[in-house]
Amino acid sequence: MTVQTNPIDQMPRIVEGATIPEKHYFNVEYGVLSWLLTKDHKRIAILYLISISIFFFVGGLFAALIRLELLTPRGDLVSSEVYNRAFTAHGAVMIFLFLIPSIPATFGNFLIPIMIGARDLAFPRLNLVSWYIYSLSATLFVTVVVLGGVDTGWTFYAPLSTSFANGYVVLTIIAAFFAGFSSIFTGINFIATIHKMRAPGMTWFRLPLYVWGHYAASLIMIIGTPVVAIALVLVVIERVFRVGIFDPALGGDPVLFEHLFWFYSHPAVYVMILPGMGVVSEIITCFSRKRIFGYKFIAFSSMAIALLGFLVWGHHMYVSGQSIYAGMLFSLITYVVAIPSAIKVFNWTATLYKGRIYMQTPMLYVMAFMGLFVIGGITGVLLASLAADVHLHDTYFVVSHFHYVMVGSATTAYMAALHFWWPKITGRMYSEMWGRISAIMIFVGFNLTFFPQFVVGYLGMPRRYHDYSFAPEWQIWNVMSTMGSSVLAIGFLLPLFYLTYSLFYGKVAGPNPWGAKGLEWEETTSPPSQFNFEKTPIVTQEAYDYKTPARDVSYQTASQKTINTPAVEAGNI
Amino acid sequence: MSVAGHALDGHSGNHHPEIRHQFDDLTQQHETYTLGMWAFVVQEIMFFSGMIMAYFVFRYKFFEAFVDASNHLNIYMSTFNTVVLLGSSFTMALAVRAAQLGQKDRLVQFMVATLLLGGVFLGVKGYEYNDKYQNNLIPGYNFEWTTSSSFGTYSEGADHVPLSASSGAPINYADFETQVSVFYGFYFILTGFHALHMVVGAGIILVLMWLSWKDHFSPEYYVPIEMFGLYWHFVDIVWIFLFPLFYLIDRYHSLGGH
Amino acid sequence: MEHHVIPIKTYVIILVALLCLTAATVTVSFMPISPALHMMGAIIIAAVKTSLVVLYFMHVKYNDHVIWAYAGLGFLFVIFFFIILLGDYVALLNSLSPSTYAEPFDLF
Numbered sequence: 060m061t062v063q064t065n066p067i068d069q070m071p072r073i074v075e076g077a078t079i080p081e082k083h084y085f086n087v088e089y090g091v092l093s094w095l096l097t098k099d100h101k102r103i104a105i106l107y108l109i110s111i112s113i114f115f116f117v118g119g120l121f122a123a124l125i126r127l128e129l130l131t132p133r134g135d136l137v138s139s140e141v142y143n144r145a146f147t148a149h150g151a152v153m154i155f156l157f158l159i160p161s162i163p164a165t166f167g168n169f170l171i172p173i174m175i176g177a178r179d180l181a182f183p184r185l186n187l188v189s190w191y192i193y194s195l196s197a198t199l200f201v202t203v204v205v206l207g208g209v210d211t212g213w214t215f216y217a218p219l220s221t222s223f224a225n226g227y228v229v230l231t232i233i234a235a236f237f238a239g240f241s242s243i244f245t246g247i248n249f250i251a252t253i254h255k256m257r258a259p260g261m262t263w264f265r266l267p268l269y270v271w272g273h274y275a276a277s278l279i280m281i282i283g284t285p286v287v288a289i290a291l292v293l294v295v296i297e298r299v300f301r302v303g304i305f306d307p308a309l310g311g312d313p314v315l316f317e318h319l320f321w322f323y324s325h326p327a328v329y330v331m332i333l334p335g336m337g338v339v340s341e342i343i344t345c346f347s348r349k350r351i352f353g354y355k356f357i358a359f360s361s362m363a364i365a366l367l368g369f370l371v372w373g374h375h376m377y378v379s380g381q382s383i384y385a386g387m388l389f390s391l392i393t394y395v396v397a398i399p400s401a402i403k404v405f406n407w408t409a410t411l412y413k414g415r416i417y418m419q420t421p422m423l424y425v426m427a428f429m430g431l432f433v434i435g436g437i438t439g440v441l442l443a444s445l446a447a448d449v450h451l452h453d454t455y456f457v458v459s460h461f462h463y464v465m466v467g468s469a470t471t472a473y474m475a476a477l478h479f480w481w482p483k484i485t486g487r488m489y490s491e492m493w494g495r496i497s498a499i500m501i502f503v504g505f506n507l508t509f510f511p512q513f514v515v516g517y518l519g520m521p522r523r524y525h526d527y528s529f530a531p532e533w534q535i536w537n538v539m540s541t542m543g544s545s546v547l548a549i550g551f552l553l554p555l556f557y558l559t560y561s562l563f564y565g566k567v568a569g570p571n572p573w574g575a576k577g578l579e580w581e582e583t584t585s586p587p588s589q590f591n592f593e594k595t596p597i598v599t600q601e602a603y604d605y606k607t608p609a610r611d612v613s614y615q616t617a618s619q620k621t622i623n624t625p626a627v628e629a630g631n632i
Numbered sequence: 633m634s635v636a637g638h639a640l641d642g643h644s645g646n647h648h649p650e651i652r653h654q655f656d657d658l659t660q661q662h663e664t665y666t667l668g669m670w671a672f673v674v675q676e677i678m679f680f681s682g683m684i685m686a687y688f689v690f691r692y693k694f695f696e697a698f699v700d701a702s703n704h705l706n707i708y709m710s711t712f713n714t715v716v717l718l719g720s721s722f723t724m725a726l727a728v729r730a731a732q733l734g735q736k737d738r739l740v741q742f743m744v745a746t747l748l749l750g751g752v753f754l755g756v757k758g759y760e761y762n763d764k765y766q767n768n769l770i771p772g773y774n775f776e777w778t779t780s781s782s783f784g785t786y787s788e789g790a791d792h793v794p795l796s797a798s799s800g801a802p803i804n805y806a807d808f809e810t811q812v813s814v815f816y817g818f819y820f821i822l823t824g825f826h827a828l829h830m831v832v833g834a835g836i837i838l839v840l841m842w843l844s845w846k847d848h849f850s851p852e853y854y855v856p857i858e859m860f861g862l863y864w865h866f867v868d869i870v871w872i873f874l875f876p877l878f879y880l881i882d883r884y885h886s887l888g889g890h
Numbered sequence: 891m892e893h894h895v896i897p898i899k900t901y902v903i904i905l906v907a908l909l910c911l912t913a914a915t916v917t918v919s920f921m922p923i924s925p926a927l928h929m930m931g932a933i934i935i936a937a938v939k940t941s942l943v944v945l946y947f948m949h950v951k952y953n954d955h956v957i958w959a960y961a962g963l964g965f966l967f968v969i970f971f972f973i974i975l976l977g978d979y980v981a982l983l984n985s986l987s988p989s990t991y992a993e994p995f996d997l998f
């Protein structure tokens with residue numbers, strides 16, 4: 060590695076004359092089959108990246124339709140039937156095909172083996188199978204949308220879904236079921252990998268926090284997902300065979316469905332956000348050139364969130380007819396689960412304190428994440444209180460709250476990860492200027508879209524209505540929201556262009572353009588070679604060994620490398 | 633740290649043909665596969681727990697109907713089946729032991745025994761299903777409940793009719809026959825999923841028998857046998873819970889003793 | 891590669907224990923006790939049988955702490971899940987109709 064002393068205000072630190080290695084995972088084989096039959100975790104990550112990007116924009120199209128309809132109080136653009144199908148498609152595609160696999164299946168897949176110093180995930184074939192299951196699920200979703208869609212909402216509440224809904228409920232549920240199993244297999248793979256495949260010296264407390272976040276999310280995947288899978292299977296059984304389970308007319312219990320559904324679907328939020336929090340921990344240390352503040356607190360708070368997250372599902376059901384005792388218990392535990400999330404935010408803020416902060420694109424996204432996550436989290440605490448929720452339940456306040464968490468936080472973290480590891484994945488830098496423009500547009504557009512929804516929700520606008528002509532005074536807020544959503548859409552479309560451009564014309568990044576710490580930056584080329592490392596790395600230091608700015612304002616030089624590769628022959632690669 | 637140890641062992645000349653490229657040695661591979669299988673078992677436990685949970689809820693809601701209905705299930709056959717399935721779990725455990733010791737013939741024999749016992753279980757189960765079909769006890773398809781309740785007719789006796797706390801009026805819950813049909817619905821769903829797991833297991837064990845016969849396994853490498861053992865024992869555990877929940881509890885209360 | 895090989899005798903003892911517990915659970919179901927105790931008895935016996943299968947047939951007793959943790963993990967969450975959800979239903983139905991459904995603390 061060439062020693063380069065760039066001025067401290069220059070970031071990224073492109074080493075002039077850096078080249079892309081001759082052989083790497085991308086060009087080691089050619090041809091469609093070499094991709095469709097690959098067992099390389101990096102190539103499978105690319106397959107996922109392409110698939111979920113497609114479905115992100117598909118889901119976005121339905122969002123655009125929803126926002127256009129709400130521009131005027133009257134339901135004049137689409138009929139209520141079409142509107143119901145549009146928001147169902149938006150929710151189902153975004154949740155099952157984008158958010159759940161977003162960070163784990165792409166960046167988790169790509170980076171976890173590299174970060175822990177392994178050649179691949181524990182079960183490469185299972186990894187490929189999980190992508191095929193995902194694709195099957197996606198195909199089924201597309202089929203449903205083409206055939207005309209469903210109108211149950213992504214929640215499939217019974218007895219609407221079992222007895223009354225029109226459309227292809229069974230097919231949609233089978234698609235969601237498959238998406239769930241794709242996620243379960245990813246979770247099993249990560250758990251086995253993180254436990255058993257770490258390089259020598261990579262102890263639990265030397266793991267990057269990113270890996271901790273994925274470990275916690277994987278636990279949720281294997282514990283929670285099967286429960287929602289069986290709830291959906293029971294819906295299909297009731298709908299097809301008319302066996303009484305959820306429909307009161309057949310002797311069933313509709314609240315039971317909500318219990319089974321939310322037992323997974325609340326923790327599912329943490330499947331989306333925990334890996335995102337891991338991304339933030341990685342980027343915030345790198346771009347403030349400081350060791351993370353409170354490593355163990357962040358690591359354990361991930362685990363605490365994963366475990367406590369299973370005990371709060373009833374906060375979705377305060378007005379659904381659960382007992383008052385359950386309501387109080389769920390409210391209390393929901394307050395408690397806010398504590399580990401807050402711990403993380405405090406620790407990130409403390410990491411920034413007196414750091415040498417660089418405001419490159421990934422860091423801009425991380426800053427956006429912190430602000431939006433705090434707003435999303437605090438409104439979540441508001442909604443967790445029983446009395447307030449009776450007023451706010453099923454209004455746009457809730458819609459806005461969970462978009463702050465899922466788009467404002469999870470998707471922003473996804474974009475941060477995309478921009479941070481893009482040079483590692485492709486070997487090339489994107490245009491920093493366009494990156495910043497798009498990050499700022501996403502931040503501004505997002506707030507313009509969703510902040511008015513807090514207001515209009517507080518004023519009482521119910522979610523899932525396509526006509527609010529009974530309250531035309533809400534229009535101003537909806538106009539603001541729709542305007543914001545177009546800014547947001549452009550912000551999300553821009554990366555499509557400049558990232559694609561960078562693939563061909565971007566500056567060669569070199570192995571470590573951010574001067575970052577971690578095996579993926581210090582021990583692999585960009586893009587990494589087929590088996591990641593030439594030799595199994597041996598880890599001797601804790602993660603994030605950035606020199607504090609007071610002692611060394613510049614970045615580390617090659618002579619201070621913290622990770623050595625003694626002459627240990629790598630295993631049988 | 634044990635993990636560190638394995639990776640360092642990687643160059644010790646251990647080049648068994650069954651080591652996948654991502655592992656350093658057979659020990660690491662064995663441990664990783666076992667852990668992965670346990671993570672899968674956790675997933676399976678949660679999968680069944682959702683259904684068993686729902687069964688509990690309805691058993692509490694429709695207590696009399698569920699007791700009546702469950703006492704019409706065949707206790708002799710189910711007890712026999714329980715013994716058979718415990719036996720097949722036992723032979724599977726012995727098959728794994730034979731694989732550990734490299735006793736190929738005994739490995740195949742114990743797997744054949746496991747498969748046969750599993751087949752007996754499924755046969756008895758099929759007989760029971762057929763019995764339900766003959767007696768019109770398939771909810772959603774042909775369902776009739778003619779047997780009178782040992783608790784008296786459901787509509788008799790105001791204390792059996794749930795009253796709304798707010799209005800004092802009877803809550804319009806499903807009638808007794810519908811409640812019994814919910815029981816049979818769960819009976820078929822849960823035993824059906826259990827049977828489905830057994831059928832899948834039978835398919836896998838056939839493949840494993842073939843591979844063992846072809847000398848595919850050795851005392852160093854028998855991880856597929858061990859993983860299948862974990863799966864088969866898990867299926868056994870599911871039955872350990874289903875058996876009392878569906879067939880047994882509250883037998884006393886149907887004898888008129890409540 | 892040293893894997894703990896359990897003697898056949900242990901397996902036989904476990905099988906006999908499982909069969910005895912099966913007999914016990916059948917016997918309990920005919921005993922004149924309350925429905926709640928019937929349920930408790932069935933669950934406790936099933937839990938003991940499960941532990942025997944998990945510890946010996948599934949070799950958890952001879953495995954490292956990670957396998958112990960994962961063997962317990964699923965059951966732990968099932969217990970959380972059941973306590974909260976069934977507690978909710980007992981409280982709810984009892985508050986709707988005290989005459990039909992047992993009090994939460996009066997089930998025995």
Ligand SMILES: [Cu+2]
Nearest residue numbers: 325372374375
């Ligand atoms: Cu929630």
